[in-house]
Amino acid sequence: xxxxxxxxxxxxxxxxxxxxxQPTKKTVVIGASENTSRYASLAVQRLHSHGHEVIxxxxxxxxxxxxxxxxxxxxxxNVDTVSLYIRPEIQKTLFDYILSLKPKRIIFNPGAENPEFxxxxxxxxxxxxxxxxxxxxxxGNF
Numbered sequence: 001x002x003x004x005x006x007x008x009x010x011x012x013x014x015x016x017x018x019x020x021x022q023p024t025k026k027t028v029v030i031g032a033s034e035n036t037s038r039y040a041s042l043a044v045q046r047l048h049s050h051g052h053e054v055i056x057x058x059x060x061x062x063x064x065x066x067x068x069x070x071x072x073x074x075x076x077x078n079v080d081t082v083s084l085y086i087r088p089e090i091q092k093t094l095f096d097y098i099l100s101l102k103p104k105r106i107i108f109n110p111g112a113e114n115p116e117f118x119x120x121x122x123x124x125x126x127x128x129x130x131x132x133x134x135x136x137x138x139x140g141n142f
Contacts, residue, residue, distance in 0.1 A: 024052045025142070026078055028101060029133075030094065031085030031112075032056030032069050039109065040085035041065075043133045047083075050137055073097040083107045083133045088114040099124060107133055 027047050031040040045065045047054040062069040079101045105127035118128040136142040
């Protein structure tokens with residue numbers, strides 16, 4: 001399997017894919033708000049600009065960069081990635097909800113690292129990463 005953001009060009013070389021050529025990943029951003037200076041909001045904007053289907057989930061309904069923010073625990077199917085932007089203390093109330101989404105992976109952004117939840121997710125076969133969604137997108141490693 002080629003590294004993220006690359007595809008095989010010949011036996012020994014790889015070429016970088018443009019964002020429009022990379023596979024899209026349905027991503028739920030938990031911790032979204034209408035405050036455009038927050039990292040979760042920037043992640044929503046950048047995921048969308050990279051062509052990913054992004055579903056912002058926050059405490060309050062609203063809109064960020066023209067994308068509706070869903071409140072509560074909305075039912076979402078076929079989730080590839082959950083990108084967390086909430087502190088571990090708050091995550092505890094969402095463990096069951098996030099796991100019910102059955103994502104392929106959960107990204108614990110800076111400040112959201114949570115070894116307890118990571119272990120729970122891994123036991124259910126969910127890949128976990130302590131990483132920054134914004135950096136991953138900027139280097140083509142999302």
